[in-house]
Amino acid sequence: MEYELNRDQIPAHVAIIMDGNGRWAKAKGLPRSAGHVEGTERAKQITEEATRLGVKFLTLYTFSTENWNRPDAEIGTIFDLLVTGLEDEVFMKNNVRFRVIGDFARLPKSVQKRTQECMDKTAGNTGTTMVVAISYSSRWELTQAMQKMARQAAEGQLKPEDITEEYISSQLQTSFMPDPDLLIRTGGEYRISNYLLWQCAYTEFYYCDTYWPDFHEEDLRKAIADFQHRQRRYGKTGEQVEKNEN
Numbered sequence: 039m040e041y042e043l044n045r046d047q048i049p050a051h052v053a054i055i056m057d058g059n060g061r062w063a064k065a066k067g068l069p070r071s072a073g074h075v076e077g078t079e080r081a082k083q084i085t086e087e088a089t090r091l092g093v094k095f096l097t098l099y100t101f102s103t104e105n106w107n108r109p110d111a112e113i114g115t116i117f118d119l120l121v122t123g124l125e126d127e128v129f130m131k132n133n134v135r136f137r138v139i140g141d142f143a144r145l146p147k148s149v150q151k152r153t154q155e156c157m158d159k160t161a162g163n164t165g166t167t168m169v170v171a172i173s174y175s176s177r178w179e180l181t182q183a184m185q186k187m188a189r190q191a192a193e194g195q196l197k198p199e200d201i202t203e204e205y206i207s208s209q210l211q212t213s214f215m216p217d218p219d220l221l222i223r224t225g226g227e228y229r230i231s232n233y234l235l236w237q238c239a240y241t242e243f244y245y246c247d248t249y250w251p252d253f254h255e256e257d258l259r260k261a262i263a264d265f266q267h268r269q270r271r272y273g274k275t276g277e278q279v280e281k282n283e284n
């Protein structure tokens with residue numbers, strides 16, 4: 039099925055909680071790792087589709103702080119796939135800028151090295167920015183930012199009244215991107231699992247039952263079509279919003 043998309047209303051920032059790899063594999067009688075392998079392929083395809091559609095920022099939740107509690111072998115598989123899955127040539131061909139958010143220092147050295155290389159190589163690209171959240175959680179990010187601000191205050195560089203919403207946003211790791219317009223969660227769970235809590239204050243949420251390894255380009259277009267039919271009111275009445283639009 040094809041979805042009519044309004045090219046003038048493509049969300050600037052799409053965030054995705056890519057969930058359901060393990061259950062996808064289990065349903066097929068395969069090991070969880072097979073779900074992560076297939077999920078990695080989808081991440082690449084969805085990035086390419088986002089590029090074609092003109093999405094400026096795509097943030098993919100790849101490994102959460104809480105995922106450190108998984109078995110070591112599964113963690114190893116996820117990191118191996120990340121390291122081997124990053125293809126500089128594809129990023130360069132598609133003008134994609136690659137970035138990482140999360141607790142970089144906690145990552146294995148091989149992951150730090152490969153992701154840093156990829157960030158450096160693609161830093162000048164001006165198309166879609168693909169952001170991979172690894173060892174990331176929103177409360178971790180907010181805690182870091184609060185500690186940073188407390189240090190600035192202790193050093194006499196920050197007054198209480200300097201702490202505005204804009205200033206807080208500027209102290210987060212995500213300061214280089216706008217807030218998400220659309221958050222997609224696959225895999226049938228209706229929760230946010232510690233992702234971009236501050237940034238999602240007015241984000242439109244889209245949940246689907248499809249497991250991530252089954253989420254294809256047309257599913258992304260369907261989510262964006264759904265987004266385009268919503269009215270974002272930001273606390274105003276629908277009538278106020280319509281008047282401003284016309």
Ligand code: IPE
Nearest residue numbers: 056057058059060061062100
């Ligand atoms: C998402 O799929 C990938 C990661 C969290 C790393 P899951 O591995 O959580 O898959 P389910 O939820 O167990 O099916």
Ligand code: IPE
Nearest residue numbers: 055056057099100101102231
């Ligand atoms: C969220 O998925 C994190 C990622 C997709 C990386 P989880 O599968 O870890 O989420 P919970 O624990 O079920 O909420």
Ligand code: MG
Nearest residue numbers: 057058059225
């Ligand atoms: Mg899961």
